[in-house]
Amino acid sequence: MNGADFAKTRQRIFEDVALDNRAVRLRYFREFEAEVAEFADATARAVGIWQPLYRRAGSDARAARVADILHGALELHVASLKLLLTGHPVASAHLFRLAVDTIAIALLASRPELDVLDRYERDRYAIQDAVADVRGFEKVLTVSGNALAALSEAREACARQDRLSTLGITAIGSRAIEESDINDSMAPDARVLALYRDGVQARVALARALPGLVSTVANNLPT
Numbered sequence: 001m002n003g004a005d006f007a008k009t010r011q012r013i014f015e016d017v018a019l020d021n022r023a024v025r026l027r028y029f030r031e032f033e034a035e036v037a038e039f040a041d042a043t044a045r046a047v048g049i050w051q052p053l054y055r056r057a058g059s060d061a062r063a064a065r066v067a068d069i070l071h072g073a074l075e076l077h078v079a080s081l082k083l084l085l086t087g088h089p090v091a092s093a094h095l096f097r098l099a100v101d102t103i104a105i106a107l108l109a110s111r112p113e114l115d116v117l118d119r120y121e122r123d124r125y126a127i128q129d130a131v132a133d134v135r136g137f138e139k140v141l142t143v144s145g146n147a148l149a150a151l152s153e154a155r156e157a158c159a160r161q162d163r164l165s166t167l168g169i170t171a172i173g174s175r176a177i178e179e180s181d182i183n184d185s186m187a188p189d190a191r192v193l194a195l196y197r198d199g200v201q202a203r204v205a206l207a208r209a210l211p212g213l214v215s216t217v218a219n220n221l222p223t
Contacts, residue, residue: 028085031193032200039081039200039207046210047074053218063221065117066109070217073102077210081203089161089195096203097158103213104130104151107141110220114140131155143216150209157202161195 001009029036050070057063076099083092108130109117114137119125131151134141138148 025082025086028087028196031196032085035200035204036081036085039204042204042207042210043074043078046207046214049211049214049218050074053214053221056218056223057221060222062112062117065121066106066217066221069102069109070106070214073099073106074210076102077203077206081200084196084199084203089199092199093158093161096154096161096199098127100151100154100158100206101127101130103210104134106217107134107143107213107220108137110217111137111140141216141220144212147209147212147216150205151213154202154206157198157205161199161202 050067054064054067054071057067076095080092080095080099083095105116105120105125105127108114109120116125116130116133120127134143134151135148138145143151
């Protein structure tokens with residue numbers, strides 16, 4: 001890498017960290033505006049259920065920790081879509097996986113008899129097992145079949161997006177974003193758009209289930 005290429009690459013990385021890449025996000029937002037609106041509506045309903053849960057926790061340290069875990073999951077869920085629409089499918093996929101697994105941790109932690117919260121906080125619980133454990137403890141957790149299916153499908157979507165990344169589609173996306181600097185009106189590559197559509201739809205599907213999942217956590221915790 002010569003000096004000019006290094007300077008250009010460094011500036012791109014600096015701007016990616018320091019600035020809001022509005023042009024890229026608007027390009028993808030135009031493709032998925034309706035989906036983003038549904039995502040925001042559903043996630044807002046979930047936050048509306050979480051807020052009284054957080055206030056209710058009060059001095060109950062255990063309930064407060066579960067509420068904090070759930071809040072972290074909601075933030076990861078929103079950030080994963082923002083990263084995706086800003087042109088970072090690989091980083092977004094990792095955040096989405098963490099959001100899904102953290103939601104599952106909150107569900108498991110809401111039942112003290114499962115002893116998941118203490119093991120998780122002592123780093124003795126494998127977070128990647130959380131969704132499978134939610135399926136195994138479905139009756140104990142009283143999670144609805146539809147909500148459990150949505151959580152499981154979201155986890156499968158994470159694996160699917162990992163496979164797509166392995167096939168190099170994200171590299172195509174990176175090139176398309178670089179080329180789009182030349183022409184802001186350029187439409188995304190069709191293969192990139194297919195990857196993004198799968199990612200957006202997976203996040204919207206999970207968002208639809210979030211109010212029910214948050215309600216389950218709230219119902220399992222002491223009143």
